[in-house]
Amino acid sequence: MTKRRDNHCLDSKKQHQPDLHNQPHDKHEQACCSDINECSCHGETCIHSKACITRVPIFNHLDDEQLDEIISTTRTAHFKKGDIIYHAGQESDSLYIVSKGRIRIYRLSESGREQLLRILQPGDFTGELALFRRSVHESFAEAMVDTDVCMIVRDDLEKFLMQYPTIALRILNEFSNRLDESEKQAARVATERVETRIALYLLECMENQGTGMEITLPMTRKDLASYLGTTPETISRKLAELETLGYIRQMTSRKIQILDMDGLMIS
Amino acid sequence: MTKRRDNHCLDSKKQHQPDLHNQPHDKHEQACCSDINECSCHGETCIHSKACITRVPIFNHLDDEQLDEIISTTRTAHFKKGDIIYHAGQESDSLYIVSKGRIRIYRLSESGREQLLRILQPGDFTGELALFRRSVHESFAEAMVDTDVCMIVRDDLEKFLMQYPTIALRILNEFSNRLDESEKQAARVATERVETRIALYLLECMENQGTGMEITLPMTRKDLASYLGTTPETISRKLAELETLGYIRQMTSRKIQILDMDGLMIS
DNA sequence: CGACAGGTTGACCGTTATCAAAGATCGTGG
DNA sequence: CCACGATCTTTGATAACGGTCAACCTGTCG
Numbered sequence: 001m002t003k004r005r006d007n008h009c010l011d012s013k014k015q016h017q018p019d020l021h022n023q024p025h026d027k028h029e030q031a032c033c034s035d036i037n038e039c040s041c042h043g044e045t046c047i048h049s050k051a052c053i054t055r056v057p058i059f060n061h062l063d064d065e066q067l068d069e070i071i072s073t074t075r076t077a078h079f080k081k082g083d084i085i086y087h088a089g090q091e092s093d094s095l096y097i098v099s100k101g102r103i104r105i106y107r108l109s110e111s112g113r114e115q116l117l118r119i120l121q122p123g124d125f126t127g128e129l130a131l132f133r134r135s136v137h138e139s140f141a142e143a144m145v146d147t148d149v150c151m152i153v154r155d156d157l158e159k160f161l162m163q164y165p166t167i168a169l170r171i172l173n174e175f176s177n178r179l180d181e182s183e184k185q186a187a188r189v190a191t192e193r194v195e196t197r198i199a200l201y202l203l204e205c206m207e208n209q210g211t212g213m214e215i216t217l218p219m220t221r222k223d224l225a226s227y228l229g230t231t232p233e234t235i236s237r238k239l240a241e242l243e244t245l246g247y248i249r250q251m252t253s254r255k256i257q258i259l260d261m262d263g264l265m266i267s
Numbered sequence: 268m269t270k271r272r273d274n275h276c277l278d279s280k281k282q283h284q285p286d287l288h289n290q291p292h293d294k295h296e297q298a299c300c301s302d303i304n305e306c307s308c309h310g311e312t313c314i315h316s317k318a319c320i321t322r323v324p325i326f327n328h329l330d331d332e333q334l335d336e337i338i339s340t341t342r343t344a345h346f347k348k349g350d351i352i353y354h355a356g357q358e359s360d361s362l363y364i365v366s367k368g369r370i371r372i373y374r375l376s377e378s379g380r381e382q383l384l385r386i387l388q389p390g391d392f393t394g395e396l397a398l399f400r401r402s403v404h405e406s407f408a409e410a411m412v413d414t415d416v417c418m419i420v421r422d423d424l425e426k427f428l429m430q431y432p433t434i435a436l437r438i439l440n441e442f443s444n445r446l447d448e449s450e451k452q453a454a455r456v457a458t459e460r461v462e463t464r465i466a467l468y469l470l471e472c473m474e475n476q477g478t479g480m481e482i483t484l485p486m487t488r489k490d491l492a493s494y495l496g497t498t499p500e501t502i503s504r505k506l507a508e509l510e511t512l513g514y515i516r517q518m519t520s521r522k523i524q525i526l527d528m529d530g531l532m533i534s
Numbered sequence: 535c536g537a538c539a540g541g542t543t544g545a546c547c548g549t550t551a552t553c554a555a556a557g558a559t560c561g562t563g564g
Numbered sequence: 565c566c567a568c569g570a571t572c573t574t575t576g577a578t579a580a581c582g583g584t585c586a587a588c589c590t591g592t593c594g
Binding site: 193194195230231233234237238252253 | 549550551552553558559
């Protein structure tokens with residue numbers, strides 16, 4: 001049962017968007033909707049964006065006519081760094097597709113502590129949970145940098161799903177992946193020690209980034225801790241430990257070289 | 268953000284199957300396929316079961332003709348207590364719908380420890396993960412008692428999904444619920460102390476069972492520990508502690524009376 | 535009535551959270 | 565371009581939470 005193949009590293013999507021944005025996703029990149037057709041957005045919403053819809057995996061198999069139909073029902077919105085796109089308890093009525101930027105999806109547990117669930121990159125979507133249950137959001141979505149999203153409201157989406165069942169299959173596929181990720185993550189947090197979780201995370205990053213032995217962590221220690229169910233201090237310490245053991249080498253706080261994959265695996 | 272409403276307690280499905288089986292789900296109930304039309308199964312598989320398909324939430328909105336069409340593609344199988352229905356790494360090609368019995372779904376983490384994900388009751392289905400990803404199972408399914416399942420193979424299911432898109436919507440809805448459960452569970456294991464997780468679990472049981480202040484745990488300490496990411500010993504200790512605090516009263520090891528809901532909530 | 539699985543309790547100690555403070559890094563504005 | 569402040573990261577000291585191992589109960593079933 002060795003299965004180093006799915007994985008995600010919260011930073012996945014190399015497969016979806018092979019070369020969408022080459023610029024580093026930092027903040028305040030420039031204008032919004034950079035590679036989107038219409039562009040005047042920064043107040044609240046701008047008008048439909050073609051590039052977004054045509055590229056996302058759940059729609060990109062449709063033909064032009066169908067795409068146009070979907071695009072015509074789409075709204076685009078811009079969010080500034082730190083903006084909350086939706087929050088738990090809020091009623092939901094749209095699917096959000098990331099066109100540009102990065103979105104943090106997290107939950108607050110009963111005790112008020114936050115757990116990071118995933119980070120959305122261009123091409124990823126969210127909002128589904130509440131959408132298909134006709135219910136409220138359970139999680140929070142926060143723009144990590146200035147971000148553009150395309151939105152499809154529930155009724156339109158349902159219409160398309162009835163009309164083009166292949167879309168549903170794509171979404172089912174995406175849900176399956178996410179469910180797998182989530183269950184895997186739950187199982188790890190429940191059964192592995194922190195050091196192991198970190199090691200596994202590093203290995204997943206390596207596989208997803210495809211940049212050889214050097215990986216770039218897509219987030220801060222705090223977020224990583226939140227994702228892995230630990231604290232920033234412990235992350236620091238365990239990484240230092242893995243370095244002492246000669247398994248990794250920390251170039252900067254975000255750049256890490258994997259020196260001994262096998263060592264990591266048994267950590 | 269108080270949301271005591273979804274929940275499951277691993278023992279959900281009161282909503283799906285209001286009065287399906289009144290007999291306690293114990294072991295060796297009697298013959299198999301008790302309330303199923305055909306009944307000669309015990310060797311390996313028996314032939315199509317109508318009752319199963321017509322009752323499950325993902326199909327029960329269809330009309331008779333459509334149901335018959337689905338039923339005709341269905342196979343039924345019987346598993347004895349302890350049988351493995353599928354295991355991680357195995358290639359998947361069917362959806363399993365529980366007709367009678369109980370199925371444990373669990374994962375093994377990298378270190379070989381087991382985490383219980385959920386327990387399926389009649390009307391629940393599984394196998395989706397691998398189905399929609401055209402991939403292998405990530406989890407194990409084990410019959411907890413003698414159980415009957417209906418199976419639909421992938422190609423048939425896909426055909427129906429294309430033909431009756433409402434089925435896809437139902438499945439999307441089910442996936443959303445499961446994803447919510449899984450994320451919630453991950454967040455809890457990652458952020459709450461064991462005592463809190465146990466308390467929350469008890470509260471969910473109460474809401475789902477609708478039996479007033481007295482709940483019946485649907486599993487052993489070992490399984491509960493596996494589900495909550497802890498050990499049987501710790502479960503014992505924490506329950507004893509909650510009892511000392513006057514929040515609960517343990518009648519037998521499976522029957523627990525909730526004495527102070529508010530107390531539990533702040534645990 | 536005895537055996538066995540399941541459950542409880544105790545002693546111990548390892549892992550990891552917490553609190554505190556010092557060091558690094560990054561973005562901003564002068 | 566540099567300096568400042570804010571934020572992120574590291575490191576240390578300490579303690580508690582919960583896991584482990586072992587022994588002892590308890591209830592269930594043959």
